Every structure is written in C-alpha cells, then in structure tokens.
Amino acid sequence: MTEFQPFVMERMMSKWENVVDVNLSESGVHPMTLGELLEMGGLELDAVADVPINYPQANGTIELRETIAAMYPGATADDVLVTVGAAEANYLALTTLLQPGDEAVIMLPNYMQVWGIAKNRGITVRECHLSEERGWALDLAELDAAATPKTKLIAVCNPNNPTGRIMTNPEMDAVVATAERAGAWLLADEVYRGAERETDEETPSFYGRYDKVLAQGSMSKAYGLPGLRIGWSVGPAQTLDDMWARHEYTTISTTALSNRLTALALSEKVRPQILARTRRYIREGFPVLEEWMKGHGDMFQIVPPQAAAIAFARYRIGTNSTELVNRLKDEQSVLIVPGDHFGLDGHLRISYGLPHDYLRDGLDRIHQALVELEAAGA
Ligand SMILES: Cc1ncc(COP(=O)(O)O)c(C=O)c1O
Structure with a gap:
C-alpha cells in the first residue's frame, strides 16, 4: 500500500x-x-419556497440533465450524470475507469485532484507538460510518447488551472488522436469553459470529438456558484451508469434545491x-x-x-x-x-x-x- x-x-x-x-x-x-441569481431569472425568493428539502433524482433531475445535455451537441439527458461538484465527477471517473496497476497520462501543471487520486489508487502516472516558454502550450510530442497501449486514461484540464491557457483546435485534435491511438479514455476537466478573458467564444468541449470522452463541468468556476455543489460528467450512458453506481456509495445525490437553482442558472435566459x-x-x-x-x-x-x-x-x-x-x-x-x-x-x-x-x-x-x-x- x-x-x-x-x-x-x-x-x-x-x-x-x-x-x-x-x-x-x-x-x-x-x-x-441567491438574490442575484433569482433576480437574473426575474424571480422573487418565493419562487423557491416550494422546493422540497428532499433528495432529487440521484443522478440529477430530468429537468437539469436535459438542460446540461442541451449545452453539448449530440448529448441527451441519459449522457449526463449530475454530481457533487466536478470534484465528485472526477473521483467517480477515476474509480470507475481505472484499477490499481493501470497507467494514466496526466497533463501538468493541473488541478492536482486527478493526479492525487491516481497516486492513491496505485495507478502508474505518466506526465506530459505545458511549456512556459511556449506560452503554456501542451508538449504534444511528450504526450504522444507518454501514451502507450497500456494507457487507460489521459487527463487534461482545458482551459487550464493554474495557467489559464486554452488549447487551440489543432492541439485538441492532437490530444484526441493520441487517445484514439492508445485506445484510452479522455478525461477532460472543462470547469473554466465560459470564463474566457480574451474572447466571447466559449472554449469548445472535447465531448463529441471521440467516443471515449468524459467532459467534466461545474457551477463553481465559470458560473460563480460554488456553493450549489453541482458538477457533472457528460459521456457514454453506460459508463455514466457505472459511475452512478459509485455515486450511490459516495454521496447518493446532490440536493433538490441545487438541482432547481442550477437549472435556472443554466436556462437560456440566465446563463x-x-x-x-x-x-x-x-x-x-x-x-x-x-x-x-x-x-x-x-x-x-x-x-x-x-x-x-x-x-x-x-x-x-x-x-x-x-x-x-x-x-x-x-x-x-x-x-x-x-x-x-x-x-x-x-x-x-x-x-x-x-x-x-x-x-x-x-x-x-x-x-x-x-x-x-x-x-x-x-
Ligand atoms: C480544474 C478543476 N476541476 C475541478 C474542481 C472542483 O470543483 P467543484 O467540485 O467545486 O466543481 C476545481 C476546483 O478548484 C478545479 O479547479
């Protein structure tokens, strides 16, 4: 151990x-x-007075999963699992997809959650780096060399924490090509999508570029609503069902109130x-x-x-x-x-x-x- x-x-x-x-x-x-959020929706505090302080549907309410799915072309509510922050989504992804002894490639620097879970699970971690001299661009040659047929998962964070770097489209294509060549899952932590500084164009998702992608999102960063404790994973329905089986062991569900407020925050009017x-x-x-x-x-x-x-x-x-x-x-x-x-x-x-x-x-x-x-x- x-x-x-x-x-x-x-x-x-x-x-x-x-x-x-x-x-x-x-x-x-x-x-x-809470007041600011309701005001953006043209609502008063009364609007949430009827929300039961109850468990919501354990994988996220249908209303919320449909709302999230609508942000990912091609996804349906079945392709979404709602979790307690992206932190739980990442945890479930790693514990579902990787077994002790497996190999994973992780982009660094990064929010070190995936790296730490992998280490604690006895996963062999291979690293690929962002290069400061090249404006924190990902070293694609290093990524390609790190990924082998033994690689089960490649983890990236885009836009990146801590550098704020956004991958270019050719870089995203290269990451996908490497994952495809290795037959590996691509775990894309995308919690800063929507928080762009230099452009109004939202950073594209990896979802839809390859079949073995899990796209992780959250209300915490780009939406300024961390206390909702709502995140999600968008990916193949069967894999999400396997993650949901672990979710039952960790948190069971998020909360009914958070599901309602997140659906409001992600509505066409408020988002x-x-x-x-x-x-x-x-x-x-x-x-x-x-x-x-x-x-x-x-x-x-x-x-x-x-x-x-x-x-x-x-x-x-x-x-x-x-x-x-x-x-x-x-x-x-x-x-x-x-x-x-x-x-x-x-x-x-x-x-x-x-x-x-x-x-x-x-x-x-x-x-x-x-x-x-x-x-x-x-
Ligand atoms: C890249 C990244 N992923 C995931 C998380 C976890 O966030 P949350 O669980 O609040 O969604 C964070 C928090 O800082 C983060 O920076």
Whole structure:
C-alpha cells in the first residue's frame, strides 16, 4: 500500500481560506448571491419556497440533465450524470475507469485532484507538460510518447488551472488522436469553459470529438456558484451508469434545491447573464493585477491567462513558494497558492476575478511582504 497522498492545495485552502482577511487563492470569480441569481431569472425568493428539502433524482433531475445535455451537441439527458461538484465527477471517473496497476497520462501543471487520486489508487502516472516558454502550450510530442497501449486514461484540464491557457483546435485534435491511438479514455476537466478573458467564444468541449470522452463541468468556476455543489460528467450512458453506481456509495445525490437553482442558472435566459458577469470580473480584474505586477519591475513574469480567474506568475526572489505563501498568510493575512502545489516552485497562483477593493487590499499586503523580503536580501 503506498502512502496516502493528501490533496495539498485543497488542504491548505480549506484550512485557511475562511480564516484570512483576504483570500486570493480561489480559482473562480467572486461568488453570486441567491438574490442575484433569482433576480437574473426575474424571480422573487418565493419562487423557491416550494422546493422540497428532499433528495432529487440521484443522478440529477430530468429537468437539469436535459438542460446540461442541451449545452453539448449530440448529448441527451441519459449522457449526463449530475454530481457533487466536478470534484465528485472526477473521483467517480477515476474509480470507475481505472484499477490499481493501470497507467494514466496526466497533463501538468493541473488541478492536482486527478493526479492525487491516481497516486492513491496505485495507478502508474505518466506526465506530459505545458511549456512556459511556449506560452503554456501542451508538449504534444511528450504526450504522444507518454501514451502507450497500456494507457487507460489521459487527463487534461482545458482551459487550464493554474495557467489559464486554452488549447487551440489543432492541439485538441492532437490530444484526441493520441487517445484514439492508445485506445484510452479522455478525461477532460472543462470547469473554466465560459470564463474566457480574451474572447466571447466559449472554449469548445472535447465531448463529441471521440467516443471515449468524459467532459467534466461545474457551477463553481465559470458560473460563480460554488456553493450549489453541482458538477457533472457528460459521456457514454453506460459508463455514466457505472459511475452512478459509485455515486450511490459516495454521496447518493446532490440536493433538490441545487438541482432547481442550477437549472435556472443554466436556462437560456440566465446563463448568458451569468457568463457576462463572470467575464466582467475577469476582464476588469486582470488589468489591476497586471498593473500591480508591472509596478514591481522585473519581479514577476507572466503569460497572460486566456481564461479562468487566476494568474500563474513566475517570481524572481529566491524564497521558496510555500515559505513565501505561509509568510503572507501568517504576517499579512492574505492567502494565495504556491507553485509548489503544482510541482513548480518559483511561481505563485493569484486570483483576480474579484471586486477591485478586495483585490487591491490583497495585492497591497503581498507588496508589503515582498518589500520586506527584498530589503532582507532574499
Ligand atoms: C480544474 C478543476 N476541476 C475541478 C474542481 C472542483 O470543483 P467543484 O467540485 O467545486 O466543481 C476545481 C476546483 O478548484 C478545479 O479547479
């Protein structure tokens, strides 16, 4: 039995994100309130007063699965499994598709959930990397070499956490071709689709490009509704049924209220309003962060993120990233994520899809610590 691999970033965030004065560690935009969501739908609080505090259909209400399916050309309600966040969807995918001893190829850097579950399950993990010198483009040659006939699953995150990089269409085709050649499942974590910064065009899904795709989505990031705890997997109905059998062992179901509110959020009327809000936060927040970085001379180097509410920047001082983040937490009460959590020391992940005052407060606190470290010759 290998030693348990904790999910280091989530451990840190869950311990500290609600304790510090300023949280710049979250990867989604500033969360919406229930009132805001109802208002976008032209509804009053009464509209949800009749929702039973009950289990919904365990795999998601038909209304919600139909609404989600409509966002994926070719999918029906049977091709959707509603889960407790994308976190559960990823967990079910790995525990359903992989057995101890199997091989998986994982794109790095990444949200390290899939990597950690694979390690804990005794899966042999082969890595393929995004290249910072090439604007965080995926090294397709490395991917191709990593995938062998023994590969059962290839896991990608697009748009990527932590870099915000969006794959080009030829890159997506190359990923599919590699998966097809290996006969592997393609696990596509697509929770930042809709949170594009530079374009109004939604990042395309891998769904429909290959038959062995699981496309993972969530209300947490692009929709700013993490507290609904709703995610989903879209893929072949039989595989989803196998995942649902595991869902019964983990959470049984989401909640009736969340199913109702998610169907409202994803409705034709409300969804465009939410995505516009998300993009507004992202597009107005990034210049604040960029300006702040420029104000530090050559301290930071960044490939501007194309999507998501986070920036992954390289910094110049010699202090280790975990040490720096702990210092910021303890001395300045501001939380960001160290590059160490992605296997890339010398980098920091900072959120920016937030109200300006809050963001500036956090950045001021980081500035203060950097000035002190530089003065101490770090
Ligand atoms: C890439 C990615 N996938 C999945 C998740 C899990 O999110 P949730 O369970 O809230 O949908 C996160 C959360 O940060 C994430 O960044």
